Amino acid sequence: MEFITLVGRVFVHFFEAAGRLGIFTSKTIYHCFTPPFYFKQILSQIIQIGFFSLPVVALTTLFAGMVIALQTYTGFARFSAEGAVSMVVLVAVTRELAPVMAGLMVAGRIGAAMAAEIGTMRVTEQIDALSTLSTNPFKYLIAPRVIAGILMLPVLVLIGDIIGIYGGYLIGVYKLDFNATSYLVNTWDFMKPMDIISGLVKASVFGFIITLLGCYNGFNSKGGAQGVGAATTNAVVSASILILIFNYILTELFFNT
Amino acid sequence: MPTTQKSLLKRTVDLLKGKEETPPMIKLTDVHKSFGKKVVLNGVNLEVQRGESVVIIGGSGTGKSVTLKCILGLLKPEKGSIIVDGTEVSDASAKVHEQINSKIGMLFQGAALFDSMSVWENVAFGLMQGKKMSRKEAYHIAIEKLAQVGLGEDVAHLDPADLSGGMKKRVGLARAIASSPDIIFFDEPTTGLDPIMSDIINELIVSCVKKLGATALTITHDMASARKIADKIAMLYDGKIIWVGTVKEIEKTKNPYVRQFIAGSANGPIQMAVKADE
Numbered sequence: 001m002e003f004i005t006l007v008g009r010v011f012v013h014f015f016e017a018a019g020r021l022g023i024f025t026s027k028t029i030y031h032c033f034t035p036p037f038y039f040k041q042i043l044s045q046i047i048q049i050g051f052f053s054l055p056v057v058a059l060t061t062l063f064a065g066m067v068i069a070l071q072t073y074t075g076f077a078r079f080s081a082e083g084a085v086s087m088v089v090l091v092a093v094t095r096e097l098a099p100v101m102a103g104l105m106v107a108g109r110i111g112a113a114m115a116a117e118i119g120t121m122r123v124t125e126q127i128d129a130l131s132t133l134s135t136n137p138f139k140y141l142i143a144p145r146v147i148a149g150i151l152m153l154p155v156l157v158l159i160g161d162i163i164g165i166y167g168g169y170l171i172g173v174y175k176l177d178f179n180a181t182s183y184l185v186n187t188w189d190f191m192k193p194m195d196i197i198s199g200l201v202k203a204s205v206f207g208f209i210i211t212l213l214g215c216y217n218g219f220n221s222k223g224g225a226q227g228v229g230a231a232t233t234n235a236v237v238s239a240s241i242l243i244l245i246f247n248y249i250l251t252e253l254f255f256n257t
Numbered sequence: 258m259p260t261t262q263k264s265l266l267k268r269t270v271d272l273l274k275g276k277e278e279t280p281p282m283i284k285l286t287d288v289h290k291s292f293g294k295k296v297v298l299n300g301v302n303l304e305v306q307r308g309e310s311v312v313i314i315g316g317s318g319t320g321k322s323v324t325l326k327c328i329l330g331l332l333k334p335e336k337g338s339i340i341v342d343g344t345e346v347s348d349a350s351a352k353v354h355e356q357i358n359s360k361i362g363m364l365f366q367g368a369a370l371f372d373s374m375s376v377w378e379n380v381a382f383g384l385m386q387g388k389k390m391s392r393k394e395a396y397h398i399a400i401e402k403l404a405q406v407g408l409g410e411d412v413a414h415l416d417p418a419d420l421s422g423g424m425k426k427r428v429g430l431a432r433a434i435a436s437s438p439d440i441i442f443f444d445e446p447t448t449g450l451d452p453i454m455s456d457i458i459n460e461l462i463v464s465c466v467k468k469l470g471a472t473a474l475t476i477t478h479d480m481a482s483a484r485k486i487a488d489k490i491a492m493l494y495d496g497k498i499i500w501v502g503t504v505k506e507i508e509k510t511k512n513p514y515v516r517q518f519i520a521g522s523a524n525g526p527i528q529m530a531v532k533a534d535e
Contacts, residue, residue: 124367125365125366126369126370129370133386
C-alpha cells in the first residue's frame with residue numbers, strides 16, 4: 001500500500017510540475033508577442049547571449065570539427081573512402097555538432113546565469129518590487145531573455161558552422177595532406193540548404209529551451225542561497241537533457257519523414 | 258419612519274455637521290489564505306481610512322507580510338474581499354493590479370533595490386517604466402526624492418551594493434515615494450537597523466507620509482516604530498486581527514495578547530511557533 005502511495009505521489013508531483021511549466025511557457029509566449037516591448041532589455045540580453053557566448057561556442061565547434069575530420073579519416077581510410085571526409089565534416093557540423101555543442105555550452109553559461117540572477121531577484125523580493133512599480137516581471141525579465149535566446153542561438157550556430165568546417169579543413173589540409181582547393185570545392189558541392197537550415201531551426205528551439213528553463217527555475221526558486229543554487233543546477237541539467245531529446249525529435253522530423 | 262428615509266436624514270445631518278463618512282482607502286473583509294495545510298490568514302478584517310497611518314503588529318510568521326502581499330496582488334486569497342480605493346482586488350486581473358499598484362508605493366524589508374541599476378535609476382524606475390517619464394525628468398525627481406530622505410547627489414550614481422543597510426532603506430523609501438503615491442506600504446521598515454538609524458527611518462516615514470498626505474499601512478514587530486508611525490495599531494494573531502486601537506489605547510489595554518506582545522514577554526497566552534509550518 002505504501003508503495004502505491006509513493007508511486008501516486010511521484011505521479012502527482014510530476015504532473016503538477018509539468019502543469020506549472022506549461023502555464024509558465026504559455027504566459028511567456030503570450031508576453032513575447034504583446035506590447036510593451038522592452039527593447040533595451042532585449043538588446044542587453046542579445047549582447048549577453050550572442051556576443052559573450054561567442055568565444056566558448058567558437059572554441060567548442062572548432063575542436064569538434066577538427067576531431068570529426070580526424071576520426072572520419074581513420075575510419076574511412078579502411079575503405080579507401082578518405083575523400084568523403086569533407087562531406088562528413090560538413091554534415092556532422094551543420095546538422096548536429098554545432099547546434100548541440102552551442103546549445104549545451106550556452107545552457108551552461110547563460111541558463112545558469114539567468115537562473116541565478118532571477119533566483120536572487122526572487123529571494124530578495126526584487127521581482128515583487130517590479131510588480132509594485134507597475135512593471136510586469138514576465139514582460140520585463142522573462143520575455144526579453146527568451147526573445148534574445150531564440151534570435152541569437154541561430155547566429156551563434158551559423159558562426160559555429162563556419163568555424164567547425166574550418167576546423168575540419170585545418171586538419172584535412174595541414175595534417176592529412178588533402179589538397180586545400182579540392183577540400184573546399186568538395187565541401188561547397190556537398191552543401192545543401194537543408195543542412196544549414198535544420199541546424200538553425202534546432203538552434204532556435206534550443207535557445208527557447210535554455211532561456212525558458214533558466215527563467216522558470218530562477219522565477220520559482222525558494223529558500224535563499226540554497227534555493228538559488230538548486231535552481232541553477234536544475235536549469236542547466238533540465239535544459240541539457242531537453243536539448244538532447246529535442247535534437248533527436250527534430251532530426252526525425254527533418255530527415256526521416 | 259422608513260429605514261431609507263432615516264438613513265437619508267442621518268446622512269443629511271452628517272453632511273451639515275461636516276461628518277460625511279468617506280469609504281475607507283483599504284478594506285479587508287474575512288480574508289483567508291493558506292499554504293498547503295498551514296492556515297496563515299483566517300478571516301482578517303481591517304479598515305484603513307484615507308490619510309490614516311495604520312500599523313499591523315504581530316509575531317514572526319503570523320501573516321503580516323502575507324496580508325500585504327494579498328493587498329498588492331502578489332498572493333491571491335482563497336476567500337474574502339480586499340477593496341483598495343474602491344476597487345475589489347482579491348480576484349482582479351493583472352491589468353487591474355497594475356493600475357491599482359500605480360497608486361501604491363512600497364518599502365520592502367530588505368529594500369529590494371535592483372542591483373543591476375544605480376541608485377537614482379532605482380528611485381526613478383517607476384517613473385520611467387510606469388509613468389513613461391523621460392530619463393532626464395525622472396533623474397531630477399529622483400535627486401529631489403533622495404534629498405528628501407537625506408541623501409545627496411553623490412549617492413545617486415552609486416550601486417546598491419555600495420550602500421549600508423540604513424542607506425538602502427532610505428533609497429527604498431525614496432523609491433516608494435517617487436511617484437507621489439496615494440498609499441504607501443512599509444514592510445518591517447526598521448528590521449536590521451540600529452536604534453538610532455531606526456528612529457531616523459521612522460521620522461522620515463512620518464514626514465514623507467505627512468508631506469504626501471498618503472494613507473500608510475506598516476507591518477512591524479518593533480513597538481518603538483509602531484508608536485512613532487501609527488495613528489492606529491492593529492494586532493494580528495492566529496490569522497486574525499484580535500485588537501485595534503490608537504497608540505494611547507494600546508498602553509492601557511487589558512488584552513493579554515497585546516500586553517504580552519508590547520511587554521516582549523515569553524510568558525503569556527502567545528505561544529510562538531518554533532517551525533515555519535507550525
